[in-house]
C-alpha cells in the first residue's frame with residue numbers, strides 16, 4: 001500500500017472517530033434533557049443493609065413511603081425458631097409494594113424482616129426471602145432461636161440486663177454486656193438513626209400482644225396503639241409477660257427510650273395470620289393517617 005493512501009485511511013478513521021464522539025456527546029445531552037422527573041406516588045422503596053450478624057450475614061431494612069413519621073416492624077429476632085415472624089414481615093413488604101396507596105402520606109414504614117439471620121439460616125439454609133418449603137423438618141425444639149454466639153438477642157438490650165436470663169425453664173445467655181451482640185447493636189443504631197414513632201416486634205407463639213415497660217410503667221401511647229391493633233386482630237393484650245422473668249428485652253428497652261413499642265406473638269410457630277395482622281396494621285395506619 002502506498003504511503004499516500006495509508007494517510008487517507010488514517011485520516012478517514014480519525015474523522016469517523018470525531019463524528020461518532022460528537023454523536024455520542026449529543027445523545028448523552030439529549031438523554032439528560034428528556035429525563036424529566038416522573039411524579040411518583042408512595043412507596044418510594046429503599047433497601048438498605050443496616051448491619052451484619054455474627055457470621056457476617058446482612059441485616060436489611062426496607063422502607064416505603066416518604067412521610068416524616070416512621071413506623072418500624074421487626075421480625076425474626078428469635079431467628080429460625082420463629083421463622084413465621086420473618087415470613088409475615090416479607091408478606092407485609094410484598095403487600096406494600098403491590099398496594100402503595102395504603103400508606104398515609106405522613107408515614108414512612110420500615111421493615112426489618114430478619115433481625116437474626118444466622119438463626120434463620122440454621123432452619124431454612126439460606127439468607128434473604130424464603131418459603132415454607134425451605135423450612136427443615138424435625139429439628140430439635142428451639143433450633144435457630146439464638147445468634148451464632150448462642151445468645152438470646154431479646155435478652156441483650158439495655159433494660160434490667162443481666163448476663164443470663166430465662167426462656168421457659170432454660171437459662172439462656174444474654175451476652176457478655178448490654179448490646180454485646182452485633183444484631184442487637186444494629187437495632188440500637190437503627191433506632192438512633194431513624195427515630196421511629198412506633199416499633200412493633202413480631203414473635204411467636206403466645207397468641208397475644210405484649211406491652212413494653214422498663215421500670216416506669218407502660219407509655220400511654222403504647223397502650224393506645226396496642227389496643228388499636230388488638231381490637232381488629234383479635235390478639236388479646238397483656239400488660240406484662242409473666243410466664244417467666246425476662247431481662248434485656250428489646251421492646252422494654254424502647255420504652256426506656258420513650259419510644260412506644262409492643263410485641264405481637266403469633267398463635268403458632270408456623271402460621272403468619274396475615275388477615276389478622278393486616279387488620280392491625282391498617283388500624284395503625286388509620287390512627288396516624290389523620291394526623
Ligand SMILES: [Zn+2]
Nearest residue numbers: 078082203204
Ligand atoms: Zn420470640
